Amino acid sequence: MTTDSKTNVFHKKKSLFQYMKQNYMLYLFLAPAIILTIIFKYIPMYGSIIAFKDFSPMKGIWASDWVGLEHFTKFLTSPNFGDIFMNTLKLSVYGLVLGFPVPIILALMLNQVKRASIKKNIQLILYAPNFISVVVITGMLFIFLSPTGPINTILSFFMDNPISFMSDPDAFVSIYILSGIWQGAGWASIIYVAALSNVDPQLHDAATIDGASLLQRVKHIDLPTLKPMMAVLFILSAGGIMGIGFEKAYLMQTAMNIPTSEIIATYVYKVGLQAGDYAYSSAVGLFNSIINVILLVFVNYVVKKLNEGEGLY
């Protein structure tokens, strides 16, 4: 590479073909990644034209007849649409509004723990739930919140009848979001904790000498340190607002809580893979990802405006 670029300074730039021939090994290195990307990313992208077709397994995706936007209008006018769309939106908006500040507050609090060994141990515990699988988390929710579970045992001192949380449509959103915070907040605070530990201690010393209180220092030194990071992470989560994951919602679904727990991702799975309506289900999925891209671009624009030109890209 270097000998090449050195000679390049003196001679005419080599043709791309010559360069590739000389460095073929480097291009071979890229081959597995490129092949996998084409097969598992680009072909499915092209395959999503199935959403505009009347898919018949006999003819295959390519030969099936075009139906235009029929599947999209079917979804948008179906009686389910309002509920499913709002459920998806609710889950992610509440999740973002309630879940976003928790790791920041945790990090600010951890930053006040001066003894390194204690801080380390608290972190070890707070991060641990991140490594629990979604199946186990949901299993634990079913155990803890069952009518005979520990939560109802505690509540039985105050109430006569046990609450069947997991079959209560009104409780679904709260359970989903609170358990998400329980599992993820500690882990999400890592990045903020690291940023705070990079703050020059002299800044705090100087502020204290000038008579700044603890809260003032947090507000004027710690928070501004975290601000750029908050912007980036906010864009990322806000952009993914309609891309809320399938895994946990699907596991938490019970026959009773479906009115609030059916979201776009679980609907796509059920209609597509369980009922076999590939084309319609792909249209729903495609509709969802288009909204995602629009959201990401829009949120980035807003944050850029608010953040003096500093967006994500």
Next chain:
Amino acid sequence: MNYSKKDRFLLMINKYVLIIATLIILLPLLYVLLASFLEPNVLLSKGISFNPDDWSVQGYVKILQNEAIIRGFFYSILYSVGFALATVIVSILAAYPLSVEGFRGTKVIMIFFLITMFFSGGLIPTYLVVKDLGMLNSIWAIILPGAISVWNIILARTYFRAIPKELQEAAKIDGASDLLIFFKIILPLSKPIIFVLALYAFVGQWNSYFDAMIYLEDAKLHPLQLVLRSILIQNEVQPGMIGDQLAMAELKKMSEMIKYSSIILSSLPLIIMYPFFQKYFEKGVMVGSIK
């Protein structure tokens, strides 16, 4: 540092809130751990008990005799190790050329990869590709589609770029090939990033169930998480786990017990790994923050 009275009060509140937060995390986990070692009767009648007479390892004995769980455990290991290997190989091989200064095509290739971060074919078209390739009910369906991750390529590339260029230049002048440079100079210096990528891939695969659920129709190939799902969430009693002669009530008690012990068993590899590798896990988050 001198704190005012008000600040000292705030710091005290801070301490107590953190203690409560730690307890909120810890108590449910301890409950499951303790419950897994209790006689099912005791748990149902008395709840958690610290009396050694109430302890039992029955739950563990039952799950260790269960074929589906044991098979699931080994398939989970197979899938997770395979996935970690594939991810690491694909990512670092792709990242190296992209980190080489003056490599022609970097920009086009990066755009080619980055597009997949914004647009995806979605569930059904991806499923149809895997199906058409005849990969249903095979380990390849679990390993290959997820092995390509733009994020991992960017992480590895960032790491490679930080390696001093002088080493590679010297080797190049001595006539070393790209292959030799990669294996003899780059790889030995890249153990941390390889480790981080492998760790994340392993843990992610170990804990996931979705790909296995859609691609593996044959229950005999199911990883542990899917077996767990049937025990914990669908409340299915695994065949052979409980003898037919047992009454319904007994059956319910047993299935409660199995829930706790199977949670512990499935989390065991990560519980053991986690304290040792905490440093690396955190590193993964930090490397990721450098764009």
